Amino acid sequence: MVGTVLGRAGGTITARLDRLSDRRFGLLVSVPALLLVAAFVLPPILSVFGLSFFRVELAKDDLTPFVGLRNYLERLPIDEVVLQTIPRTLLFAAAVTLVTIPLALVTALVLNRRFRGSGIFLMAVLTPWAVASVVAGVFWRFIFDTHFGIVNGLLIGLGLIAEPVNWLQDTGNAVVIAIVATAWRSVPLLALLLLAALRTIPSSHYRAARMDGATGWETFRWVVLPAIRPTVLVVAVLQIIIGLQVFDLLFSLTSGGPGRQTYVLIYAIYDKAFNNLSLGYASTLTVILFGLIVACSLLLVLIQGRRRASGMSGGDDGASDQRAWTVAGRAAQLAAVAGTRYESGPRRRLRIPPRAGKVGFAIVTIALFLFFFAPIAWVMISSVQPERNLTTMPPTLTLDLWLDGYRTVYGDPVWFSSLITSLEVSLITTLVVIVLSAPAAYALARYDLPGKRGVIAILIFTQMVPAVVMAIPVLRIFQILRITDTVLALVLVNVAFWVPLVVWLLRNFFADVSISLEKAARIDGCSRLGTLFRIVVPASAPGIAATAILLLIGTWNEFLFAVVLGQRDTITITRRIVSTNNFGFGETLNQTPPPNMLASAGIVAVLPCLLLVLLFHRRIIAGLTEGLVKG
Numbered sequence: 001m002v003g004t005v006l007g008r009a010g011g012t013i014t015a016r017l018d019r020l021s022d023r024r025f026g027l028l029v030s031v032p033a034l035l036l037v038a039a040f041v042l043p044p045i046l047s048v049f050g051l052s053f054f055r056v057e058l059a060k061d062d063l064t065p066f067v068g069l070r071n072y073l074e075r076l077p078i079d080e081v082v083l084q085t086i087p088r089t090l091l092f093a094a095a096v097t098l099v100t101i102p103l104a105l106v107t108a109l110v111l112n113r114r115f116r117g118s119g120i121f122l123m124a125v126l127t128p129w130a131v132a133s134v135v136a137g138v139f140w141r142f143i144f145d146t147h148f149g150i151v152n153g154l155l156i157g158l159g160l161i162a163e164p165v166n167w168l169q170d171t172g173n174a175v176v177i178a179i180v181a182t183a184w185r186s187v188p189l190l191a192l193l194l195l196a197a198l199r200t201i202p203s204s205h206y207r208a209a210r211m212d213g214a215t216g217w218e219t220f221r222w223v224v225l226p227a228i229r230p231t232v233l234v235v236a237v238l239q240i241i242i243g244l245q246v247f248d249l250l251f252s253l254t255s256g257g258p259g260r261q262t263y264v265l266i267y268a269i270y271d272k273a274f275n276n277l278s279l280g281y282a283s284t285l286t287v288i289l290f291g292l293i294v295a296c297s298l299l300l301v302l303i304q305g306r307r308r309a310s311g312m313s314g315g316d317d318g319a320s321d322q323r324a325w326t327v328a329g330r331a332a333q334l335a336a337v338a339g340t341r342y343e344s345g346p347r348r349r350l351r352i353p354p355r356a357g358k359v360g361f362a363i364v365t366i367a368l369f370l371f372f373f374a375p376i377a378w379v380m381i382s383s384v385q386p387e388r389n390l391t392t393m394p395p396t397l398t399l400d401l402w403l404d405g406y407r408t409v410y411g412d413p414v415w416f417s418s419l420i421t422s423l424e425v426s427l428i429t430t431l432v433v434i435v436l437s438a439p440a441a442y443a444l445a446r447y448d449l450p451g452k453r454g455v456i457a458i459l460i461f462t463q464m465v466p467a468v469v470m471a472i473p474v475l476r477i478f479q480i481l482r483i484t485d486t487v488l489a490l491v492l493v494n495v496a497f498w499v500p501l502v503v504w505l506l507r508n509f510f511a512d513v514s515i516s517l518e519k520a521a522r523i524d525g526c527s528r529l530g531t532l533f534r535i536v537v538p539a540s541a542p543g544i545a546a547t548a549i550l551l552l553i554g555t556w557n558e559f560l561f562a563v564v565l566g567q568r569d570t571i572t573i574t575r576r577i578v579s580t581n582n583f584g585f586g587e588t589l590n591q592t593p594p595p596n597m598l599a600s601a602g603i604v605a606v607l608p609c610l611l612l613v614l615l616f617h618r619r620i621i622a623g624l625t626e627g628l629v630k631g
Contacts, residue, residue: 014527014528014529014530015527017527017528017529018527018528022446022447022448023447023448023449023450025443025447025528026443026444026446026447026449027443027449027450029439029440029442029443030439030440030443030444030449032436032439032440033436033437033439033440033441033499033503034440034455036436036495036496036499037458037459037462037496037499037500040492040495040496041462041470041496041497041499041500042458042462043473044469044470044472044473044474044477044496045462045465045469045470047473048283048286048287048469048472048473049283049287050283051279051280051283051472051473052071052072052280052283052284052286052287053066053067053068053069053071053280054066054067054280055067055070055071055280055281056278056279056280056283057277057278057279057280058277058278058279059276059277059278064280067280071280071281071283071284072284075281075284076284076285076288081260081263081268082265082268082285084260085260085263085264085265085267085268086265086288086292088261088263088264088265089244089264089265089266089289089292090244090292092175092178092179092243092246092262092264093239093240093241093242093243093244093246094240094243095179096179096182096183096186096239096242096243096246097236097239097240097243099179099180099183100182100183100186100187100190100239101190101232101235101236101239103183103187103368103371104186104187104190104191104193104194104235105191105194105232106364106368107125107187107188107191107194107368108191108192108194108195108198109198109224110361110364110365110368111125111191111195112195112198112199113361115361115365119617119618120369121365121368121369122617122618122621123613123614123617124368124369124372124373125187125188125191125368125372126188126613126617126620126621127372127373127376127610127613128184128185128187128188128372128375128376129185129188129189129553129613130553130606130609130610130612130613131185131376131557131606131609131610132248132556132557132558132559132574132605132606132609133185133246133247133248133249133557133559134248134249134251134252134557134559134574134575134577134578135252135557135574135577135602135605135606136181136184136185136249136252136253137181137248137249137250137251137252137253137254138252138253138577138578138598138602139375139376139379139602140177140180140181140184140249140253140375141168141252141253141254142379142382142595142598142599142602143375143378143379144167144168144177145595146164146165146166146167146168147164147391147595148390148391148395148595149164149167150378150395151167152164152165152167152393153392153393153394153395154394156393156394157393157394164393168253168254168257168258169257169258170258171258171259171261174254174257174258174261174262175261175262177253177254178249178250178253178254178262181249181253182243182246182249184371184372184375185249186239186242186243187372188372190235190238190239192621193231193234193235193238194228194231194232194235195621196231197227197228197230197231197232198224198228200227201223201224201227201228205223205227206219206223209222209223216357237296237297237299240296241293241296241297241464244265244266244289244292244293244296244466245266245289245293245466245467245468246264246266247264247266247267247270247468247560248559248560248574250262250264250267251267251270251559251578252577252578265285265288265289265292266289266466266468268285269282269285269286269289269468270468270560272285273468273471273472273475274471274475274563274564279472279476282472283472286466286468286469286472289466289468290464290465290466290469293464293465293466294464297464376606376610379599379602379603380599380603381397382595382596382599383405383406383596383599383600383602383603384401384402384403384405384596385397385398385401385402385596386398386400386402386596387594387595387596390595390596391595402596405596405597405599405600405601406600406603406604408597408600409600409601409604410604414576415573415576415601415604417571418571418572418573418575418576419573419604421487421490421566421570421571421572421573422556422572422573422574423608424487425487425490425491425494425555425556425558425572426551426552426555426556427552428487428491429490429491429494429495429498429551429555430548430551430552430555432491432495433494433495433498433499433502433551434502434544434547434548434551436495436499437499437502437503437506438506438537438544439532440503441502441503441504441505441506441507441509441510442506442507442510442532442536444456444503444507445507445508445510445511446510446511446515446518456504458500459500459501459503459504460504462500462501463500463501463504467497467560467561468560470493470496470497471493471560471561471564474493474561474564474565475564475565478565484565484567485565485566485567485568485569485570486565486569486570487570489565489570490561490562490565490566490570490572493561493565494555494558494561497561498551498554498555502547502551505543505547505550506540506543506544506547508543509540509543509544509547510536510540512540512543513535513536513539513540517535517539518531518535518536521534521535542619542622545616545619546616546619546620546622549612549616549619549620550620552609552612553609553612553613556573556574556608556609557574557609558572558574559572559574559575562574562575563575573604573605574605576601576605577601577602577605
């Protein structure tokens with residue numbers, strides 16, 4: 001009887017949903033996610049702009065007097081330390097971009113070719129992306145450490161230096177290391193974006209270029225590069241935006257030093273907000289950072305607009321001009337132009353012998369493999385070596401493995417509690433975000449909802465906002481609600497942070513499902529919900545799975561919210577790894593743990609994400625490249 005009643009209730013709900021118009025059904029299923037964005041994402045973002053007009057000094061008083069523009073016009077101009085962070089932040093973002101874009105492009109070109117060992121290379125490329133930014137800083141600090149760093153060990157072993165170099169206390173060296181470490185962490189995502197663009201170029205264009213006698217360089221110059229140039233511009237601006245927000249890695253790598261040479265704007269925001277508890281002034285700095293990000297985004301829009309304008313004005317037939325700005329159409333045009341140039345007369349070309357080309361490709365591939373995987377491999381090796389073997393110069397490795405570090409980490413109640421906290425936050429956040437985001441993404445992909453363009457614009461807008469923008473007001477709100485230092489607080493803030501991005505990604509996957517399949521299912525008598533769960537969701541399963549993996553890794557690796565909201569009882573693994581005072585291995589206050597113990601803890605912190613990448617790397621590539629190229 002109970003089953004009959006539930007069946008009738010379910011049938012009644014399904015029948016009522018089927019009687020709704022498409023617009024009303026779309027609004028109904030998208031309400032939970034859109035309400036979440038409206039209630040928990042937009043208010044904190046907007047409140048930061050409001051807070052910038054107030055004096056909120058929690059360490060001195062709890063008053064919030066209105067000061068208008070004084071934070072901008074009076075306090076900021078006399079704060080030389082903060083003023084110096086603005087050009088430093090811009091230069092750092094530009095330098096990281098100049099290093100990252102060529103590396104990402106070369107990596108994407110290698111990934112786009114089939115060769116023996118390509119699967120291993122693919123996994124190596126993805127491993128830095130699986131490492132949390134704050135842990136990446138720990139890894140690179142470990143590599144360049146004065147006393148046990150492998151760089152000093154190799155240089156001394158080769159006779160290039162006589163004594164260990166204190167790399168991170170030298171201004172020039174520290175900045176270069178920070179740039180390289182940031183690029184190491186950023187290249188995988190940008191390479192996936194470029195790989196998605198490369199895979200849209202039809203193979204016929206490569207064959208046409210070869211038939212016209214083009215060399216490899218000429219094919220890249222006249223066919224590949226013009227076809228992916230819009231994506232390269234997008235990736236460059238995206239990397240600049242990412243570079244403006246680098247905090248976690250610098251926090252654990254240099255702590256803003258030496259001196260203040262890596263003390264960037266977002267670091268100053270964190271310092272003012274959560275060390276000095278000056279929320280009003282920190283909000284002012286956050287608005288400035290947001291302005292820099294918006295300026296970079298508008299630069300991208302301007303570049304794209306000019307390219308489209310010049311392209312659309314170049315021909316008589318509007319339809320053919322429009323087709324010329326598709327990737328395939330543009331590539332075909334350039335291939336034809338290239339062919340004309342090849343036939344325009346004899347000219348000298350540098351042709352590399354096939355064997356030399358293969359050797360060069362192998363060298364580049366091996367160099368990239370070492371760049372991506374060697375830092376993680378060395379930390380793994382160090383985690384099973386006795387301390388005395390690591391502190392000699394050069395280090396002496398042994399097969400007598402030391403496993404006490406892993407036993408200590410997994411057996412220590414403090415570390416085990418952090419592992420459980422990270423696991424709970426990651427799993428709950430992923431489940432809630434997918435359940436809330438999927439219906440809204442489906443509605444935005446399929447139905448002409450009122451205000452649809454505005455909703456999409458808001459989703460894009462939220463992705464330009466640094467996480468620290470949400471962290472400042474969220475800390476105050478959660479303090480009032482007395483839910484800080486709880487798993488609930490971390491789940492709430494992570495769900496609010498991830499929902500807009502996941503709605504955007506899933507929308508692209510759902511839009512790719514043929515609408516004729518849904519119509520056929522409805523004609524066969526399938527309900528709206530039945531069509532969604534039996535047709536659309538299975539067809540989009542690779543994209544949904546890739547998004548879920550992205551969520552798991554991103555939430556596990558999250559650091560800023562964990563620092564702001566976790567205090568004593570709710571400390572995630574990413575915060576634990578940089579909390580020297582709470583490291584939990586019996587060392588005295590502020591004493592650095594032994595190198596092999598630190599390495600063991602670092603591997604434990606990244607192991608779940610590394611396993612996800614190793615097991616599902618092809619699904620991640622397939623799902624994310626499809627979603628990113630459409631988005």
